[in-house]
Amino acid sequence: MTRLRLLFLAPSAVLLAVLLAAPIAIVAVSSALTRGTYGGLGLPWTIENYARLLDPLYAWILLRSAALAGAATLLCLLVGFPMALFLTRAGRRRNLCLCLVMLPFWTSFLVRTYAWMFLLRDTGLVNTVLQSVGLIRDPLPLLYNDGAVVLGLVYGYLPFMILPIYAALERLDPSLAEASADLGARPWTTVTLVLAPLAWPGILAGCLLVFIPCLGAYLTPDLLGGGKSVMVGNLVQNQFTNARDWPFGSAVSVALLALVMLLLLTLLRRRAEELL
């Protein structure tokens, strides 16, 4: 029995070791090395790369990233919760609606982000339409700013908010919402006092699933932020490409990873305490 279990676990264990543990180990090791003369890695061992992180410039980038990711998460929650609630009540159209939520995954994220650029740029669809109906004279600055980055993040990660909340709401006994209404609660009160507290694990999962990838996003801020709007993901990318400073890029990655792990552990511990 135990042998069989090991046999079945082996493929995923190998996969995790090769594709997850090993790269993290490599990054962790390189973060403690010195930058070579022409890029690359070299000795001696040093903590210099981590010391550089204390520079206010980098702290600022990290803070900005957290703020943008936080804003995107909040917006995803505000849009995603009502959509998840709608899904649980969509009746026969539920499966169709679920498919629509997941439909964007069928196209490359890169292509979809370019599509947003075509919509938002000065000569893009939105500005052209607004100008042609005479609402505006000069094109609105819709692209290459923080707003565009948050919009792109919300668009990209919304399904990760909707699906766990939907799963949590779906599990709830429908008579709970009925009982709430029966006792005199308006729909909004039912949501805030009954549905949201009971769907809390799903909400938390959704927020983490959105916040964590948003924090490390680099494609969206690169394309929609136009390089002006640097997030920590762009910083890492920059160190490995233009700056040719792999050790520092690794140190930023490890710091980001540590930060996310800390966040997760705190939340999971609080959740465990709530359950006790």
Place this chain on the structure above:
Amino acid sequence: MYNMDHPVLELRGVSRHYPGHRAVDDVSLQLERGVLFTLLGPSGCGKTTTLRLIGGFESPTGGEILLNGARIDARKPYHRNVSTVFQNYALFPHLSAGENIAFGLRRRGARDLERRLAAVVELVQLAGKESRRPAQLSGGERQRVALARSLVLEPDVLLLDEPLSALDPKLRRQVREELKSLQRRVGITFLLVTHDQEEALSLSDRIAVMNRGRLEQVGTPEEVYLKPRTRFVAGFLGAVNWIDDVGVRPEATRISAAPPGPEVRSVAATVESSVFLGHCLQVRARLADGAAVVSEISRLGGSFRDGEAVHLWWRPQDELRLPTETE
């Protein structure tokens, strides 16, 4: 404060039709204030749907629902002064028993919240358990929280959907008594749904028997049991022996070895088997035409051997006379 000219609750030709299915079909009912009224019927007969129409969780496709003479069928559940005790109680699992009970009072902004809460907790004997979560309560306690949560709002009608079905069978009889005495004490009109005829008979002031979305008969427990208007009602409220299109309840079917006098009706039969049930003796007999008849007689009246030729007899007033149905 009430308009006493109106029944507290009235249904006028209420229907809930689905494509190809009539869940509730042209149901008319009147509930007098303060009664314990039961909707009785088999599962799928539309009794729960009727309750949900009154509670406001579904909309009728036809007819009118009136509370104290005013139409409520278009109102949202939170605008109807009725309250439902759900079959599974639907207690909020994240709130304590006390907060569950206070939920409705808080929505109404009741000023004397503490006093009313204490009174209802006392009434349903939950004192000292207010801080427990529903998961930490027994089945009976959960039911009392659900009752208290609705009763504290003093609804015009309390709707109870199979209130005893989630309880342990041994507890059921006891809770049944408690429910009835509670209803007498608070004086609130109860509309209860059940499929259990014994429950309906023992609890109710009036019973409405439903079948296939329609009302078959409305009356007191004695009326529906002793004077059923249809074969369905007769059969649903208890066992019936059909002897030449005449219905006789087993407890009204007597047995004697000698032919009975001319003042009663009788028929010859052969005893097939006897079962001792403690409070009575259940004798199965077969008529000459092959029909099986069950008789429940006192064990004090002696016993009969299997295969013994006997006479089954009953008083004419115990016959259930029903119009012949075309079904």
